[in-house]
Amino acid sequence: MSEVLVLVDHVGGTVRKTTAELLTFARRLGEPAAVFIGAEVEVARGFLTSYGAEKVYVLADPELSDFLVLPKVEALAHLVEASSPAAVLIASGGEGKEIAARLALKTGSGLITDAVDVQAGEAGLVTTQSVFAGNVAVTAGVTHGVPIVTVKPNSVTPQAVDGAAVEETTSIVLSEAAKTARIVERRPRESTGRPELTEAAIVVAGGRGTGGDFASVEAFADALGAAVGASRAAVDAGWYPHAYQVGQTGKTVSPELYVATGISGAIQHRAGMQTSKTIVAVNKDREAPIFELADFGVVGDLHSILTAATEQVNARKG
Amino acid sequence: MKIAVCVKYVPDASARRTFSADHTVDRAAVDGLLCELDEYAVEEALRIRDDADDGQVVIVTVGPDAARAAILRSLQMGADSGVHVADQAIHGSDAVGTSLILAKVLEQQGADLVICGMASTDGSMGVIPAMLAERLGLPQVTLASEVVVKGSTVRVRRDGDVATEVVEATTPLLLSVTDQCNEPRYPSFKAIMAAKKKPVETLSLSDLGVDAGAVGLDAAWTRVVSAEERPPRSAGTVVVDEDGSGAGTLVDFLVHQKFI
Numbered sequence: 001m002s003e004v005l006v007l008v009d010h011v012g013g014t015v016r017k018t019t020a021e022l023l024t025f026a027r028r029l030g031e032p033a034a035v036f037i038g039a040e041v042e043v044a045r046g047f048l049t050s051y052g053a054e055k056v057y058v059l060a061d062p063e064l065s066d067f068l069v070l071p072k073v074e075a076l077a078h079l080v081e082a083s084s085p086a087a088v089l090i091a092s093g094g095e096g097k098e099i100a101a102r103l104a105l106k107t108g109s110g111l112i113t114d115a116v117d118v119q120a121g122e123a124g125l126v127t128t129q130s131v132f133a134g135n136v137a138v139t140a141g142v143t144h145g146v147p148i149v150t151v152k153p154n155s156v157t158p159q160a161v162d163g164a165a166v167e168e169t170t171s172i173v174l175s176e177a178a179k180t181a182r183i184v185e186r187r188p189r190e191s192t193g194r195p196e197l198t199e200a201a202i203v204v205a206g207g208r209g210t211g212g213d214f215a216s217v218e219a220f221a222d223a224l225g226a227a228v229g230a231s232r233a234a235v236d237a238g239w240y241p242h243a244y245q246v247g248q249t250g251k252t253v254s255p256e257l258y259v260a261t262g263i264s265g266a267i268q269h270r271a272g273m274q275t276s277k278t279i280v281a282v283n284k285d286r287e288a289p290i291f292e293l294a295d296f297g298v299v300g301d302l303h304s305i306l307t308a309a310t311e312q313v314n315a316r317k318g
Numbered sequence: 319m320k321i322a323v324c325v326k327y328v329p330d331a332s333a334r335r336t337f338s339a340d341h342t343v344d345r346a347a348v349d350g351l352l353c354e355l356d357e358y359a360v361e362e363a364l365r366i367r368d369d370a371d372d373g374q375v376v377i378v379t380v381g382p383d384a385a386r387a388a389i390l391r392s393l394q395m396g397a398d399s400g401v402h403v404a405d406q407a408i409h410g411s412d413a414v415g416t417s418l419i420l421a422k423v424l425e426q427q428g429a430d431l432v433i434c435g436m437a438s439t440d441g442s443m444g445v446i447p448a449m450l451a452e453r454l455g456l457p458q459v460t461l462a463s464e465v466v467v468k469g470s471t472v473r474v475r476r477d478g479d480v481a482t483e484v485v486e487a488t489t490p491l492l493l494s495v496t497d498q499c500n501e502p503r504y505p506s507f508k509a510i511m512a513a514k515k516k517p518v519e520t521l522s523l524s525d526l527g528v529d530a531g532a533v534g535l536d537a538a539w540t541r542v543v544s545a546e547e548r549p550p551r552s553a554g555t556v557v558v559d560e561d562g563s564g565a566g567t568l569v570d571f572l573v574h575q576k577f578i
């Protein structure tokens with residue numbers, strides 16, 4: 001059976017949940033082979049084993065992390081060449097898509113971005129993408145080279161299966177071109193103690209309707225164990241950091257539950273949350289478009305509703 | 319400093335966008351405009367030009383005849399000239415084909431700086447900038463939320479998923495900017511009039527020496543099997559919080575759905 005390469009997304013060896021999802025998709029297509037770039041494979045090993053990585057390629061040269069994008073492309077291109085995989089899966093996201101794009105050109109391969117499903121078809125893999133703000137479902141395949149696919153977070157429930165995780169250490173010689181865009185500083189985002197926005201099962205988001213006060217949104221999020229998101233209007237007003245923006249120019253989220261409060265539901269916002277499984281809206285305007293896609297809506301003032309709901313949820317938890 | 323900005327003409331996002339029978343985006347059905355995210359690229363180019371001693375900004379677009387409107391809008395914002403690649407054979411090109419054509423134009427232009435938007439609002443793949451860097455062998459400095467140019471050094475802030483990075487490279491290079499980068503200007507009446515006199519060159523694939531067989535729908539390395547409209551999400555229950563009971567019904571719903 002052919003290998004399916006999965007680029008491991010990690011911070012200092014702590015593997016992100018999307019990687020477990022990719023490994024789950026990879027198992028449908030062949031033998032999952034994780035590609036770990038970094039020095040901390042020790043930290044990652046347990047995770048990769050428990051989500052079914054049969055092999056782990058390790059590239060530990062620190063230089064690979066000193067420059068933007070291209071070193072990772074060259075590492076993957078080397079492995080594609082060496083192992084002729086059935087596909088390469090990469091987590092969607094700014095960097096993931098850029099890596100995939102250049103890898104596709106370097107290896108003469110078809111590229112599919114932002115897949116929400118990947119299946120093994122008779123004539124090769126079949127992906128599903130959700131386009132035009134989630135209004136249209138597109139299925140597609142690759143006709144040339146090794147399929148390079150980026151997959152959106154939360155597209156599948158990760159399956160815990162034991163993998164052999166046989167380690168194979170390799171190294172590559174970076175081209176001069178790969179050393180031209182130097183990362184001179186890296187500031188990891190401070191943890192809020194809440195789940196990571198794109199990985200969270202529940203997201204509570206606030207918009208212009210918060211009037212700048214996110215306290216009730218945060219309190220409700222904490223009662224539900226949720227991540228906090230924001231609309232662009234709230235971000236542009238300086239009420240919440242851009243890292244939490246949901247939508248076309250922010251993060252795409254696909255949680256089990258998305259609670260939109262004080263958000264009208266503009267198309268660019270929908271683009272980032274429309275594939276959420278269940279959508280709840282709290283808005284004082286009955287005519288707000290967000291109610292068109294909400295499974296459950298409450299018309300009223302978000303602060304009083306969220307504050308009361310938070311008390312009730314906390315009371316239930318005892 | 320010569321700056322080339324790649325802009326795309328896209329269907330208006332507020333209109334209902336559809337696919338044609340051949341699974342390509344139906345560009346005739348709705349009005350188009352300059353991709354809003356490319357306005358940030360044009361704006362950044364204008365700012366860099368105006369800070370440089372002698373600079374010029376050339377706008378490059380690949381698209382149907384109507385795409386000229388995207389160039390015109392950029393010229394109205396203040397760019398100096400435009401290049402429009404239009405050819406029947408381009409129809410249906412994927413990012414691989416489009417980047418091939420753009421790379422040819424950019425090679426001819428020999429700009430010190432190529433600037434792209436973060437993503438097109440119709441395809442929204444956000445891959446063309448990386449592909450252009452690959453094809454042109456230029457340093458890739460992408461998804462910049464803040465740009466500082468000092469002589470030939472470009473330093474940007476890139477807000478990644480898990481970290482904020484500061485990235486540095488020297489020209490010539492390829493830059494892409496996010497909507498956090500600046501506030502695009504609105505063209506003045508004077509600028510709109512002035513734009514009418516600015517030169518726009520139209521090129522075909524043969525002018526560029528691009529083989530028509532290398533682009534277009536048939537040359538794509540991916541194939542769309544089906545494109546189906548999702549049934550619209552049916553609107554659910556909406557309750558009005560008149561007497562303070564809204565919170566209770568909301569919590570009941572969440573309990574019922576096993577979120578609590």
Ligand SMILES: Cc1cc2nc3c(=O)[nH]c(=O)nc-3n(C[C@H](O)[C@H](O)[C@H](O)COP(=O)(O)OP(=O)(O)OC[C@H]3O[C@@H](n4cnc5c(N)ncnc54)[C@H](O)[C@@H]3O)c2cc1C
Nearest residue numbers: 207208209231232233247248249262263264268284285302
């Ligand atoms: C190129 C481009 C990219 C964009 N990208 C994004 C993006 O990534 N993400 C994004 O979100 N937007 C994006 N936008 C902006 C988008 O078009 C909307 O402007 C934005 O989403 C509006 O935010 P909002 O819903 O918070 O504000 P509004 O549209 O102003 O809605 C506020 C809502 O709050 C309600 N409200 C007010 N007070 C209360 C109260 N006390 N209690 C309850 N409800 C109340 C109002 O009834 C209203 O419905 C983009 C736009 C463009 C052009």
Ligand SMILES: Nc1ncnc2c1ncn2[C@@H]1O[C@H](COP(=O)(O)O)[C@@H](O)[C@H]1O
Nearest residue numbers: 324325380434435437438443444445446
């Ligand atoms: N047809 C095109 N003509 C010119 N520039 C383009 C075209 N398509 C994409 N671009 C540029 O590439 C960026 C990213 O586009 P995309 O990869 O399609 O999301 C856009 O913001 C533009 O700067």
